[in-house]
Amino acid sequence: MQRIEVYDTTLRDGSQGEGINFSVYDKLQIAKKLDELGIHYIEGGWPGSNPKDASFFREVKKLSFKRAKVSAFGSTRRADVKVEEDRNVRLLLEAETPAVAIFGKSWTLHVQEALKTTLEENLRMIDDTVSYLAGKGVEVLYDAEHFFDGFKDDPDYALKTLKVAWEAGARVLVLCDTNGGTLPFEVEEIIDRVWDYFNGSRDVVLGIHAHNDSGVAVANTLVAVRKGVSHVQGTINGLGERCGNANLCSVLPNLQLKMGYCPLNEEDLKKLTEVAHFVYEIANLRPNDYDPYVGRSAFAHKGGIHASAMLRNPRTYEHVPPESVGNRRKILVSEQAGRSNIVHRAKEMGIEIDPRDPRLFELVQKIKEAENYGYQYEGADASFEILLRNTLGENIDLFSLKGFRVIVEKREEGETITEATVKIDIENEVAHTVAEGDGPVHALDNALRKALKPYFPDLERIKLTDYKVRVLSEKEGTAAKIRVLIQTTDGEKEWGTVGVSTNIIEASWNALIDSIKYGLWKTINQKKH
């Protein structure tokens, strides 16, 4: 089995994606993660492009990588300029990286329209640049920009550019589908023609760099490997110009788990999900839950039929074990659930329940009715646990509500005052408190805490971290039904709760009360054990 070289261009082509702007520090952090993952080459940027990329190459020298080689990217020399006088080529050398990637034109249209030069001069530009850099002892990777489109228009010329780069000393010839318009069967046919051109010589090393404009960048990369390509380029999460690049988070597990290649070692592949989320975080992007392999939903099972079969044998609904890429399985509870989903979730909570227990049928029904009303338990694990325990006859309520009132007063001077009064039964006493807040929910939270604090000092640690409101029936205007989802933490764990009502304050109260009730019960329960 041939060795596959992995070349990551998240820091260069990934930075060309709309909305992406990595700082030098970000780039260095990502480079370290890529090295830990076992990536062979890290393309850090284009030193001739901007001061940030130049600065990255100065800083990255201070780091030592376990495995990865750092590569600098740039173009061939400009037309009619001596290679040793070309600014871009000089800056590439000044980056002092062990490898450089040079892109050159393979498509006559580009030579004539974009470069405005002759076909012969373009060949000289490739020849001069590759041989000059190789002569300086740098490993040169040659990116044949628009190779597939160039080949379709003028195969002889496109192939000639490859030959020139190879003979000038390029170590790898990377076939680029720059516009991302090529389909997998075309990639296969064209690569066959490239091997024919080089008389099947496997001394030649071919690479692939595919863009995702047709949604097939990963497929194009995989078929290229099947055709003997041994150098694979791509980015983490598929970031990159326009629709992005081949997503290494799909390419790598496909190669490793399905095709029998070993671009990474088995243990390193388990870091993939963490690296994917790290890059999203640094790029300030919300992770795509539906990403293959590494998305939060990649192994989330919602349908009752799926959950039932999964619990008997995970292979029934999973193409690979989630742990192989560092992800995890989730069994969701919702209106699509059956008893199996609940048995599984209950087990995770330490509750053993017989799948034939009649209370389970009752609970499935309750959930379906509640979701029909507007509740959503997928993001509200604590509200689900409360419902489950109540149905099983366990009372986790440490206090009960006697009533609340909220007053919002808008004053002539423009000031808005919000005040809440809460009355609760607690340990056979009645606590009656009043508090102000920035808004009605804040005031209620403050009043409730004031009432509970003397009984539960641990309440201090319980903090709301997120509060989301969703209108469920927009057409009803201000009388619409509202769903409130609250996230809460005690500094160690997070939990979610849900409330639904046509009254936004009541919906918020329901979610709030579940959140605090659950947090207090959990703390007391932990102390007991």
Ligand SMILES: CC(=O)SCCNC(=O)CCNC(=O)[C@H](O)C(C)(C)COP(=O)(O)OP(=O)(O)OC[C@H]1O[C@@H](n2cnc3c(N)ncnc32)[C@H](O)[C@@H]1OP(=O)(O)O
């Ligand atoms: C397929 C790819 O993704 S390639 C990478 C693309 N990435 C980027 O463009 C990001 C970094 N780019 C930059 O910072 C700038 O574009 C620079 C510094 C490279 C060049 O900036 P400028 O000199 O202002 O020119 P501009 O951005 O308009 O680019 C056009 C110039 O590049 C030249 N050029 C384009 N491709 C090549 C090539 N393969 N070899 C040599 N020169 C090239 C063109 O001939 C043109 O030069 P001219 O204006 O003298 O005719």
Ligand SMILES: CC(=O)C(=O)O
């Ligand atoms: C080199 C490169 O990024 C491309 O051709 O798409």
